[in-house]
Amino acid sequence: MFGSESGVEVNSVKILTTNGRGLTPEEVATLCVDRIISVSDTAPEPMRQQALAYKENIRQVLIHYMAMAAAGERTTLINKLAESGYEQAANILKEI
Amino acid sequence: MPAPTQAMCTSFKVELMQALHNFNNPAGNTFNLALFADAATTAAGFGAATTNFSEMGGSEASGTGYTSGGAALTSVSPTSSGTTAFTDFADLTFSTVTLTSSGALIYNVTNGNRAVAVLNFGGDRSATAGDFVIQFPTADASNAIIRLT
Numbered sequence: 537m538f539g540s541e542s543g544v545e546v547n548s549v550k551i552l553t554t555n556g557r558g559l560t561p562e563e564v565a566t567l568c569v570d571r572i573i574s575v576s577d578t579a580p581e582p583m584r585q586q587a588l589a590y591k592e593n594i595r596q597v598l599i600h601y602m603a604m605a606a607a608g609e610r611t612t613l614i615n616k617l618a619e620s621g622y623e624q625a626a627n628i629l630k631e632i
Numbered sequence: 633m634p635a636p637t638q639a640m641c642t643s644f645k646v647e648l649m650q651a652l653h654n655f656n657n658p659a660g661n662t663f664n665l666a667l668f669a670d671a672a673t674t675a676a677g678f679g680a681a682t683t684n685f686s687e688m689g690g691s692e693a694s695g696t697g698y699t700s701g702g703a704a705l706t707s708v709s710p711t712s713s714g715t716t717a718f719t720d721f722a723d724l725t726f727s728t729v730t731l732t733s734s735g736a737l738i739y740n741v742t743n744g745n746r747a748v749a750v751l752n753f754g755g756d757r758s759a760t761a762g763d764f765v766i767q768f769p770t771a772d773a774s775n776a777i778i779r780l781t
Contacts, residue, residue, distance in 0.1 A: 546749040
């Protein structure tokens with residue numbers, strides 16, 4: 537049963553928008569690491585700095601592998617377009 | 633016209649006690665997130681008193697790449713930490729859209745489009761031929777999007 541101090545609470549969301557492009561590996565990595573690691577503003581400072589440093593290390597790893605995944609998918613698309621006779625489209629993708 | 637007021641819908645609190653909302657994944661209800669239009673277009677009164685998606689009407693966002701009703705959320709089954717129960721959703725991306733939005737409505741598609749919560753984005757947010765991403769807060773007892781304390 538709910539106690540006298542219980543409540544139902546809704547928190548805020550963050551919004552990220554882009555114009556004329558999709559999300560970059562850096563942006564996706566930041567979204568991802570924010571979901572994995574949350575560092576309290578009120579945590580003791582040495583622990584907070586250590587946690588933030590760890591979070592940034594994870595973000596850098598994610599950026600690397602996100603970029604690898606994006607590049608791999610582009611390679612596949614370039615090949616598919618070239619095989620289908622769309623050399624011009626394939627060349628546009630190569631330049632991204 | 634004001635932007636929607638962030639609130640847990642009062643009707644949702646009643647409906648929780650009526651077992652009308654199931655956030656389990658799998659085997660739970662389907663919840664959607666629909667975007668409100670910009671603050672100037674959104675009608676007054678959206679907030680705790682909102683009961684159903686059908687009330688959005690002309691206050692819902694419109695634009696290239698956006699479909700009325702919004703998009704389905706991926707639920708994370710409810711859990712608890714200490715004396716707080718909470719649930720979560722995966723981040724949601726509206727891809728290749730052109731629109732401006734001041735907030736959102738989470739609602740239960742499975743059970744009559746009943747409203748769950750109204751979200752305020754803290755101002756109009758726009759995407760032009762790009763992505764509009766809703767990032768949910770960390771799923772823990774202090775930050776999760778929906779918490780019972």
